[in-house]
Amino acid sequence: MLKYFQNKYAMSEKGAKDLFRAIIWTVVVDISYMLPIMLGFKFLEEYMSMVIKSTDSPKSSLIYYMVMSVVFFIVMLAIAYFQYNSTYTKIYEESARRRISLAETLRRLPLAFFGKKDIADLSSTIMEDATQIEMLFSHSVPQIYAAVVTVFIMGVMMFFYNWKLSLAVFWVVPVSILVFYLSRKLQNSMHEKFYHIKRDISDKIQEGLDSAQEIKSYNREDTFSNSLNSKLDNYEKLLIKGELLIGAFINLSYVFLKLGLPSVILYGAYLLSTGEVSIFTYLVFLVVTARIYNPIMDAMNNFALLLYLNVRIKRMKEMDEMPRQNGKSEFNPKNYDIEFKDVSFSYQEGVQTLNRVNFVAKQGEVTALVGPSGGGKSTIAKLTARFWDIEKGVITLGGEDISLIDPETLLNHYSIVFQDVTLFNSSVMDNIRLGKKDATDEEVIKAAKLAQCDEFVEKLPQGYNTLIGENGERLSGGERQRISIARAILKDAPIILLDEATASLDAENESKIQNALGALVKNKTVLIIAHRMRTVLGADKIVVMKDGFITETGTPLELKEKQGTFSSMLKTQYQDNSLICS
Numbered sequence: 001m002l003k004y005f006q007n008k009y010a011m012s013e014k015g016a017k018d019l020f021r022a023i024i025w026t027v028v029v030d031i032s033y034m035l036p037i038m039l040g041f042k043f044l045e046e047y048m049s050m051v052i053k054s055t056d057s058p059k060s061s062l063i064y065y066m067v068m069s070v071v072f073f074i075v076m077l078a079i080a081y082f083q084y085n086s087t088y089t090k091i092y093e094e095s096a097r098r099r100i101s102l103a104e105t106l107r108r109l110p111l112a113f114f115g116k117k118d119i120a121d122l123s124s125t126i127m128e129d130a131t132q133i134e135m136l137f138s139h140s141v142p143q144i145y146a147a148v149v150t151v152f153i154m155g156v157m158m159f160f161y162n163w164k165l166s167l168a169v170f171w172v173v174p175v176s177i178l179v180f181y182l183s184r185k186l187q188n189s190m191h192e193k194f195y196h197i198k199r200d201i202s203d204k205i206q207e208g209l210d211s212a213q214e215i216k217s218y219n220r221e222d223t224f225s226n227s228l229n230s231k232l233d234n235y236e237k238l239l240i241k242g243e244l245l246i247g248a249f250i251n252l253s254y255v256f257l258k259l260g261l262p263s264v265i266l267y268g269a270y271l272l273s274t275g276e277v278s279i280f281t282y283l284v285f286l287v288v289t290a291r292i293y294n295p296i297m298d299a300m301n302n303f304a305l306l307l308y309l310n311v312r313i314k315r316m317k318e319m320d321e322m323p324r325q326n327g328k329s330e331f332n333p334k335n336y337d338i339e340f341k342d343v344s345f346s347y348q349e350g351v352q353t354l355n356r357v358n359f360v361a362k363q364g365e366v367t368a369l370v371g372p373s374g375g376g377k378s379t380i381a382k383l384t385a386r387f388w389d390i391e392k393g394v395i396t397l398g399g400e401d402i403s404l405i406d407p408e409t410l411l412n413h414y415s416i417v418f419q420d421v422t423l424f425n426s427s428v429m430d431n432i433r434l435g436k437k438d439a440t441d442e443e444v445i446k447a448a449k450l451a452q453c454d455e456f457v458e459k460l461p462q463g464y465n466t467l468i469g470e471n472g473e474r475l476s477g478g479e480r481q482r483i484s485i486a487r488a489i490l491k492d493a494p495i496i497l498l499d500e501a502t503a504s505l506d507a508e509n510e511s512k513i514q515n516a517l518g519a520l521v522k523n524k525t526v527l528i529i530a531h532r533m534r535t536v537l538g539a540d541k542i543v544v545m546k547d548g549f550i551t552e553t554g555t556p557l558e559l560k561e562k563q564g565t566f567s568s569m570l571k572t573q574y575q576d577n578s579l580i581c582s
């Protein structure tokens with residue numbers, strides 16, 4: 001049973017145990033609701049027979065009933081407390097575990113996963129799906145299972161009491177469940193459609209928010225809102241159609257269920273007339289029948305919601321089953337040479353991005369990757385930091401295969417400056433401190449000065465304490481890039497990856513930063529990607545990438561003399577050849 005819960009609802013072992021306990025407590029609560037009714041019947045039976053049989057006094061006194069009422073009230077209260085605790089408290093705890101485990105999974109997933117799923121989709125799985133699951137598990141799932149068990153127990157008791165009248169009560173249950181069961185497929189497919197269209201709409205809204213600037217500048221507001229409106233219209237139509245269809249089936253099941261009461265009235269009256277049952281038994285069955293279908297109807301309602309939950313749980317399982325990146329967390333390489341040995345890689349099946357790439361980036365040297373756009377330079381930088389795992393070949397750091405090293409441990413040895421800088425909505429100081437979380441303010445400011453941040457930070461209203469807006473929206477491209485370089489300087493890791501790190505800077509700032517980087521890179525392994533030839537001319541080694549292949553390797557001077565891709569790129573950028581040899 002526990003394993004079934006774990007698999008079906010993507011739960012932890014503890015969560016499955018808690019759910020089991022919650023179901024038991026909910027059954028006890030459901031049965032406890034019958035206590036006052038039973039006491040009422042006992043009272044009726046004794047006092048009615050006193051009237052009918054004209055006996056002097058009932059077996060139990062009124063005091064007895066009053067004391068029992070108080071006792072039952074206290075018992076019910078205690079049971080309700082335990083049920084509340086086991087259901088709500090425990091399920092919220094499981095929900096917290098589920099979110100933490102999802103976040104942990106995300107940490108361990110390769111970047112390939114984030115390429116396939118967009119961010120709106122991911123955040124809604126973590127927040128919205130987890131919330132819905134939490135709601136259903138606290139309010140519905142234990143109730144469904146408990147209703148089934150309670151009705152079964154009550155049914156058995158009633159069959160022992162009077163099997164004929166019980167048949168009249170229960171014949172409707174299998175018929176009603178059958179109708180509901182037959183509609184399950186339709187409900188499932190409708191819920192799946194609802195879910196995907198809803199996701200599609202939130203993706204569209206997110207896309208609109210992310211690209212508001214582009215939409216405005218290209219005057220595409222109408223196109224965007226028309227496309228969003230048409231998605232919303234489709235969703236509305238599907239919802240109405242779905243609700244009608246699902247509602248029709250559920251109501252049909254209810255109608256069958258409701259036929260139970262007239263059955264008991266008519267058949268009970270017949271049995272009463274033949275003297276097979278007493279008026280008291282007849283009344284007991286009437287009252288119980290009026291109540292017994294409620295848990296079944298609730299279970300059906302909740303079950304319909306549970307079908308919707310299946311789609312969300314499937315989504316979570318999909319995330320959980322993604323291959324994670326693991327590896328040893330102790331790593332002390334003997335040196336920081338990076339070597340690519342026969343590395344082939346593709347982002348998508350059938351589209352080869354890197355083909356049998358071989359090169360060494362030595363510690364203490366600057367290795368520059370150059371070549372036409374789309375050649376695979378950034379891919380090499382990302383693979384070096386194990387953002388993706390490769391299919392063929394091996395990448396080593398200090399002679400050790402990086403695919404055997406835990407990504408977080410590995411990244412401790414890297415300072416990375418990418419083309420797309422990501423900044424957080426906090427102060428300049430905190431954004432730079434991301435490079436080294438325990439850095440003092442003085443250390444941060446020193447790194448910022450080396451990265452030429454001082455000049456623009458001074459103009460900000462609160463200097464280093466100025467909030468820079470979401471993703472640094474209040475800063476220019478060059479300023480953002482300088483913050484990212486300051487982070488790398490502050491981290492001072494033995495390997496430095498610079499992917500178009502100075503592309504958004506003007507010539508003056510670029511040469512200042514080049515000087516700062518010059519001090520930073522001493523005795524380190526530096527992999528640099530740049531389109532501007534002047535940025536790579538000081539490199540110790542140039543690797544030219546074209547269409548996923550290495551076409552040339554050598555010092556800038558060797559390659560210039562070779563008259564290949566590198567030399568023609570140089571010529572295009574510098575008509576004056578004297579610059580090259582300087």
Ligand SMILES: Nc1ncnc2c1ncn2[C@@H]1O[C@H](COP(=O)(O)OP(=O)(O)OP(=O)(O)O)[C@@H](O)[C@H]1O
Pocket residue numbers: 115347348353371372373374375376377378379380545
């Ligand atoms: N996340 C991704 N998913 C699928 N394909 C990708 C992804 N990133 C890059 N590519 C593709 O891989 C190829 C190499 O891209 P890469 O960014 O490595 O080239 P590059 O040489 O750095 O280009 P550029 O100089 O323009 O930055 C390109 O064809 C690109 O479209």
